[in-house]
Amino acid sequence: MKSIKHLLLAVLTFTMIVSCGGQEKKPDASENVEKESEKKSDKVAYIGLTSNDAMKFNKKEIKVKAGQKVKLTLRHIGSLNKMLMGHNVVILKKGVDAVKFAALAAAERENEYIPKDSQDILFYTKLIGGGETTSIEFTAPEAGTYEFLCSFPGHFAMMRGKFIVE
Ligand SMILES: [Cu+2]
Numbered sequence: 001m002k003s004i005k006h007l008l009l010a011v012l013t014f015t016m017i018v019s020c021g022g023q024e025k026k027p028d029a030s031e032n033v034e035k036e037s038e039k040k041s042d043k044v045a046y047i048g049l050t051s052n053d054a055m056k057f058n059k060k061e062i063k064v065k066a067g068q069k070v071k072l073t074l075r076h077i078g079s080l081n082k083m084l085m086g087h088n089v090v091i092l093k094k095g096v097d098a099v100k101f102a103a104l105a106a107a108e109r110e111n112e113y114i115p116k117d118s119q120d121i122l123f124y125t126k127l128i129g130g131g132e133t134t135s136i137e138f139t140a141p142e143a144g145t146y147e148f149l150c151s152f153p154g155h156f157a158m159m160r161g162k163f164i165v166e
Contacts, residue, residue, distance in 0.1 A: 044069045045140070051087040051150065051159065053078030053130065060161040062148065064140045073135040074125050082129030087155070088113070090124040091148045091163050098147045102156035113151040122146065140165050 045068050050058045064070050074089050092101060101120050105113045112127040122141060125134045143165050150159035 044071055047072045048075070049073070049089060050075045050077050052076070053080050053085055055085070055155055055158045057089075057150070057159050057161060061164060062161065063164045063166060066140055066143045066165050068140045069137065070140050071135060071137045072123075072125070073133060074128065075133045076128045076130050079130040082127055082132075084129075086112070086127040086129055086152045087150045087159065088125050088127045088152065089148055090114070090151050091122045091146055092120055093122050094144050094146055096120040096147070098149055098156070098160065102149060102151060105151035106153040108151075113153070124151075127152065 045064045047062055047064070047070060049062075049072065051074060062072075072089065074087065076085075076087055078085060090101075090105070092098060101115075101118075104115050104118075108115050114121070114124055123136060123138045125136050128134050146163040146165065148161050148163045149156050152159075
């Protein structure tokens with residue numbers, strides 16, 4: 001009888017050790033899978049631009065690679081509403097005269113300062129006011145230097161920069 005009790009005890013102890021060991025390994029394996037899937041998004045260029053009540057972007061230059069997927073996010077960190085201090089980002093086609101474009105755009109109030117059927121624009125965000133954020137996604141065009149600006153009346157002089165595609 002004694003030997004049977006010892007045997008049962010031994011089997012029970014062995015089962016507990018095995019089941020505990022097995023449970024510890026499972027969380028580690030699933031963590032590794034999650035980390036690998038995060039790495040796959042490295043190819044997208046995430047561009048963050050902020051704008052404020054002092055009529056300024058935080059960047060004068062944006063760099064991406066030709067054919068790269070770009071996610072451009074514009075944040076307005078000021079508090080004035082978009083009728084007073086609205087901002088957008090307009091990226092112009094190569095060779096477009098930015099001064100002429102800004103003058104045309106300033107007259108397009110009912111269309112949030114984006115000239116209808118314009119042949120001068122590559123990409124643009126919507127117009128936002130203080131506290132708002134907007135994003136656009138596009139594929140970077142061929143290599144070259146393009147201009148970006150805010151098309152709200154009077155902002156172009158301060159709010160412009162270079163969109164460089166390498
Ligand atoms: Cu602006």
